[in-house]
Amino acid sequence: MIKFKVSIVGSYPKPISLGKAISRYRSNKISQDKLEEYISKQTQKFFELVKNVSADYTTDGMFRWDDVVDVTFSYLAGAEKGDLMRFYDNNFYYRRPVIRSRLEAKTKDYVEYLQASKKLMSESKVSSRLKAVILGPLSYLQFSEDKYYKDPVEIMKDYVTETNKVIKEVEKVVDALEIHEPAIFDKGIKGDILQKVPELYSTLFDGIRAEKHLITYFYVNSRRLDLLFSLPVDVVGLDVIENKNKLGVIYKYFKGKKVFLGVLNTRNTKLERPSTIVNLARKAYEKGAEEVLIGNSAPMDFIPEIIAKRKINLLAKARSMYHG
Amino acid sequence: MAELPILPTTVIGSYPRPKWLREAIRLHKAGKLDDEEMTEAFNDAALAIMRDHQLAGVDVPTDGEVKRDEMVEFFAERLGGFRFYGPVRVWGTAYYVKPAVVSKVEYKSPLLVDEFLYTKSISYTENVKITITGPYTLAYWSYNEYYKTRQDLAYDLAKVINKELHNLVEAGARIIQIDEPAIHSTKEDVEWAVDVVNESLKGINAKLVMHVCYGDYKIVAPYLNDFKVDQINFALKIYDYEPLELFKKYNYSKEIGVGVIDVHSKRVETPEEVMKDILNTLNYFEPEKVWINPDCGLKLLPRKLAFQKLVSMVKGTQMAREELKKRGYKDTIKL
Ligand SMILES: [Zn+2]
Numbered sequence: 062m063i064k065f066k067v068s069i070v071g072s073y074p075k076p077i078s079l080g081k082a083i084s085r086y087r088s089n090k091i092s093q094d095k096l097e098e099y100i101s102k103q104t105q106k107f108f109e110l111v112k113n114v115s116a117d118y119t120t121d122g123m124f125r126w127d128d129v130v131d132v133t134f135s136y137l138a139g140a141e142k143g144d145l146m147r148f149y150d151n152n153f154y155y156r157r158p159v160i161r162s163r164l165e166a167k168t169k170d171y172v173e174y175l176q177a178s179k180k181l182m183s184e185s186k187v188s189s190r191l192k193a194v195i196l197g198p199l200s201y202l203q204f205s206e207d208k209y210y211k212d213p214v215e216i217m218k219d220y221v222t223e224t225n226k227v228i229k230e231v232e233k234v235v236d237a238l239e240i241h242e243p244a245i246f247d248k249g250i251k252g253d254i255l256q257k258v259p260e261l262y263s264t265l266f267d268g269i270r271a272e273k274h275l276i277t278y279f280y281v282n283s284r285r286l287d288l289l290f291s292l293p294v295d296v297v298g299l300d301v302i303e304n305k306n307k308l309g310v311i312y313k314y315f316k317g318k319k320v321f322l323g324v325l326n327t328r329n330t331k332l333e334r335p336s337t338i339v340n341l342a343r344k345a346y347e348k349g350a351e352e353v354l355i356g357n358s359a360p361m362d363f364i365p366e367i368i369a370k371r372k373i374n375l376l377a378k379a380r381s382m383y384h385g
Numbered sequence: 386m387a388e389l390p391i392l393p394t395t396v397i398g399s400y401p402r403p404k405w406l407r408e409a410i411r412l413h414k415a416g417k418l419d420d421e422e423m424t425e426a427f428n429d430a431a432l433a434i435m436r437d438h439q440l441a442g443v444d445v446p447t448d449g450e451v452k453r454d455e456m457v458e459f460f461a462e463r464l465g466g467f468r469f470y471g472p473v474r475v476w477g478t479a480y481y482v483k484p485a486v487v488s489k490v491e492y493k494s495p496l497l498v499d500e501f502l503y504t505k506s507i508s509y510t511e512n513v514k515i516t517i518t519g520p521y522t523l524a525y526w527s528y529n530e531y532y533k534t535r536q537d538l539a540y541d542l543a544k545v546i547n548k549e550l551h552n553l554v555e556a557g558a559r560i561i562q563i564d565e566p567a568i569h570s571t572k573e574d575v576e577w578a579v580d581v582v583n584e585s586l587k588g589i590n591a592k593l594v595m596h597v598c599y600g601d602y603k604i605v606a607p608y609l610n611d612f613k614v615d616q617i618n619f620a621l622k623i624y625d626y627e628p629l630e631l632f633k634k635y636n637y638s639k640e641i642g643v644g645v646i647d648v649h650s651k652r653v654e655t656p657e658e659v660m661k662d663i664l665n666t667l668n669y670f671e672p673e674k675v676w677i678n679p680d681c682g683l684k685l686l687p688r689k690l691a692f693q694k695l696v697s698m699v700k701g702t703q704m705a706r707e708e709l710k711k712r713g714y715k716d717t718i719k720l
Contacts, residue, residue, distance in 0.1 A: 077472050077480055084478040127477050145476055150571055152483070152526065154476035330470060330485045331530035364528075365471035365483075 065342040065353040065383065067116045067376045068321055070239065070276055070298070071194065071360035072123035073107050074369050079124060100124050101181060108185040110370060114377035118237060118274070118354070119189045121178035128155040129241050129360060130204050133196050136171040136227040137220070139164040143206055149243070149279050151328065151363055158205040164219040166226035175234045190236035192274060195224060197242030198261050202254075204244070214257055221265040228269050237272035240265075243359075245289055246282040255288060262292045274298060278323060278359035283310045290314045300358040301341055302326045302333065308344075316349035323358025324379075325372040330364055332371055338379035355379070387512060387559075387720040391709060392663065392677050393444045394702050395642065397596055397618065398516040398562065399456075399682030400437065400449030401691050406430040427452045432507050437688075439509045441695035442703075445560060447514050448504040450682070456518045456564060457526045458482045464545060465491030467527070485528040486538055492545045495552045502556055512720065514560040515553055519595070520546050520585045521578045525567040536577050543584035550589045559720070562594040563614070566681075569597065569605040576608070583613045592720060594618060594642065598681045602628045609637045618642020620680035623649065626662065629669045641670055644680035645701065646694045651686070653693045659701020664708060672709055673718050677702045 075083075082099040085091045107122035126132050128148065134140065140158035148155050175193055182191060196204075198217040210216045228238060244250075245258075266273060276298040277289065290297055298321030299311060322345060324338045338355060345353045355376060361369040409426040412418040418426070434449030453459040461467040461484035468487045472480040501515045520542035524535050532538040546563075553561060563585065568578055586593055595612055597605065598620040609617060609632065617637075621628060621644040632641070643666050645659050659677075666675060677698060683691040710716060 075474060080474065080478040080480060087478075152475055152481075156477075329530065330528040362474050365473055367470050 065346075065355050065380070066118070067114060067380060068118035068192075068274070068354040068356040069111055069114075069116050069120060069189075069373065070321070070323070070356050070358075071120060071129065071241065072126065073361050074364065074366040075124055075362075076103065076366050079103050097177075101177075104178060104181050105185055108182055108187045110373055111189055112185065112187045114373055115380075116189045116356075116376070118192055118356075119187075120192050120194055120239060121175070121182075123194060123360075125174060128153070128362070129194060129196055129200075130155040130158065132171075132194055133158060133201060135174065136167055136195075137164050137223060138162075138167050139209070140205060146204070153363055155204065158201070160205055160207050160209045160216065162209055164216070164223050166223040168227050168230040171227060172230045172234055175231060179234055190272075191234075192237045192239040193228075193231045193235040194239045194241060195228065195231075197240045197244070197275070198224075198265065199247075199250070199254075199258060200242050200244035202244070203247055203250075213254055217254075217257065217261050218264070221261045225265055225267055225269070228265070228271075232269055232271035235271065237274060238269070239274045239276055240294070241276050241278075243278050245277055245285055246280055248282075255285075258288060259291055259293070262294070266293060272296070274321060274354075276321065276323075279303060281307050281311065283307055286311065286314050290318065295319055296321050296352075296354060298354075299323060302358050303328070312344070312348040315345055317351050319352040319354070320345055320350050321354040321356065324355045325357040325375065327357050327359045327361045327369070327372070328363045330368045332368075333375060335375055335379040335382050338375065339383045342379070342383065388717045389444055389512060389720055390706065391672055391714060391716055391718050392675055392702050392706055393512075393718070394442070394677045394699050395445035395514060395618075396438065396443060396447055396449075396695070397598075397678055397680075397682045398447050398450045398514075398564070399453075399684035400434045400447075400451065401684055401686055401688040402449075402451050403430055403433055403688065406451060428503060431503060435504070435507050435509070437692050438695070441692060442699040443695060444510070445512045445514050445676075446508065446510065447516060448500065448507075450516065450684070452500055455481060457523055458484065460496060460518055460523060461527065463493065463496050465489075465493050466531070483526060483528060486531050488531055490538070490541050490545055492548045496549050498552050498556045501553055501558055505557060512560060514562055514594070515558050516562040516564055516596070517546065517549065517553075519563040519565040519568070520581050521574070522565050522567040524581075525570055525574075535574070536581075539578070539581045540584065543581045546585040547587055547589070550586065550591075554589060554591050558591055560592045560594065561589070562596055562618075564596045566596065566598045566600075569600045569602060572604050575604055579608045579611045583611075586613050592616070596642075596681075598644075599623070602631055606631050606635045606637070609635060610639065612639075614639065616640035616642055616676060618644065618676065618678050620644040621666075622647045622654070622662065622680050626665060629666065633669050640674045640676060641666075642676040642678045645677055646679035646683075646698050648679050648681045648683055648686060648694075651690060653690060654697050654701070656697050656700035656704060659698055660704040660708070663702060663705040667705075667709075672714055
């Protein structure tokens with residue numbers, strides 16, 4: 062029997078105690094060491110959960126970052142934090158990067174943070190493969206404000222060239238890369254920009270050997286699936302739980318592909334049925350997928366921690382149902 | 386019939402809680418203040434805020450919503466069908482409580498009648514305003530585990546809100562503001578969202594106001610005249626009044642509450658600036674149809690700044706009234 066793999070994607074909800082610690086740190090009320098203690102503690106707790114569901118792949122829960130855009134500030138210089146912007150149709154906001162000078166790789170910080178996570182992982186005896194989260198070039202373009210380049214393609218070119226340098230260091234630490242590219246389905250992106258995306262991805266991954274998981278989420282724009290499945294990655298991820306009405310079209314692309322199915326809706330507290338999850342995975346194999354990974358469909362910040370935990374546990378339940 | 390000065394000034398609703406009230410709430414949660422003492426503290430805070438509004442010279446005040454923690458949570462806690470799992474983050478290290486609808490929503494007992502009666506009893510004017518979160522926003526800012534669609538949930542919430550509005554009118558409420566900050570969140574929903582809001586207002590005999598703030602006004606602009614309210618107030622200062630063109634384009638014809646104070650900025654607007662902004666608005670709307678308010682609730686500002694901003698708002702409005710007098714307008718309007 063073919064088995065599906067479990068992959069935990071993006072960020073796990075930060076408990077309010079950690080939120081308080083971070084805000085105390087930011088107002089200089091606690092030291093960096095103290096903050097690191099809080100982050101380690103939450104990361105360890107998260108890894109316990111990862112271990113319980115025997116996830117094949119996981120991130121470190123991203124407790125250090127406000128959101129997926131925030132991560133970019135740790136590996137790129139040239140942008141500063143701007144206004145709060147709404148993250149798609151969620152009551153969740155990120156700080157828009159305002160690009161003020163040429164984007165440049167900063168390799169040290171991100172690598173060190175990932176090393177710390179890797180260490181915690183081995184201490185907790187978690188055997189899952191660790192993924193480093195990187196924001197995709199198109200999403201970076203869409204989420205940022207340009208005060209320097211004047212040309213969107215130039216921004217993306219520098220973004221991928223510089224991020225490639227970061228990834229070269231990052232891949233020495235982690236087992237896989239998780240590229241978040243939700244903007245691939247954004248409305249109103251011009252054709253000449255979309256056309257450049259495959260080439261940009263080639264540059265992004267130039268000389269990179271680590272496994273590449275491309276993750277998209279929320280609304281699926283069927284007209285962009287050709288583009289998505291043409292990109293040079295190992296695993297293509299889609300939010301299937303919120304796009305059940307488009308599965309017919311989506312399945313057509315699965316043949317011979319490794320796919321990640323977002324089967325847990327991270328925007329609603331309602332728990333999925335394990336049988337629904339199993340059926341989604343089974344169907345993907347029936348449609349010719351070479352390998353199926355399942356997990357949460359998007360970052361988990363939109364639901365309370367207790368619900369995120371219950372949802373992640375459903376993955377183990379689904380696996381036991383499927384594998385008997 | 387009650388009269389108001391032309392360009393009546395009002396608030397959107399919330400006002401910063403005095404620090405001592407936050408302390409009292411903490412003590413109450415820790416079991417160190419009993420329920421009666423907590424009620425007394427809430428009432429005292431309402432008195433203090435009402436006095437702030439009076440000193441600033443606001444024509445149509447509220448109690449600053451000091452008794453409510455949050456605009457969805459407060460109602461969800463008091464209705465049947467909701468459940469709380471814990472806080473979620475909205476950005477950075479800011480959290481809020483988003484309730485989940487787990488069974489049919491039900492009206493159990495009046496939500497705001499006590500609050501309104503107390504506010505009325507301490508008010509310096511009979512023109513007090515009571516605010517209530519609207520059905521679309523309640524639905525949008527909750528997880529839906531029970532209803533087939535958000536629309537189904539919103540319609541049931543409209544029935545619940547309608548019951549409460551009837552009770553408020555019976556208790557003497559004459560100016561009611563329905564808060565729908567989420568109304569323009571999702572383009573696909575707007576058409577039915579208008580109907581949901583109207584459903585909640587059915588048979589309500591009071592001056593009805595709707596509050597809409599941050600977001601993309603383009604989504605809701607074509608529908609503004611369809612809301613069965615007398616007035617809609619908007620955050621406008623933060624957008625430098627650009628949406629006025631949009632409202633004109635769609636022939637918006639109800640009264641407008643003009644946001645002249647940016648509640649997200651710590652800079653206090655000057656009275657001259659407020660006057661200039663008001664006079665600019667009068668290029669788009671008849672003065673008899675214009676009310677003056679901040680962009681949104683003042684809750685997140687330090688209290689001192691909130692007060693100074695209200696003072697500027699009122700002073701600037703008075704200056705604009707002088708100008709209107711010169712132009713030959715009467716100095717009062719009917720409520
Ligand atoms: Zn507002």
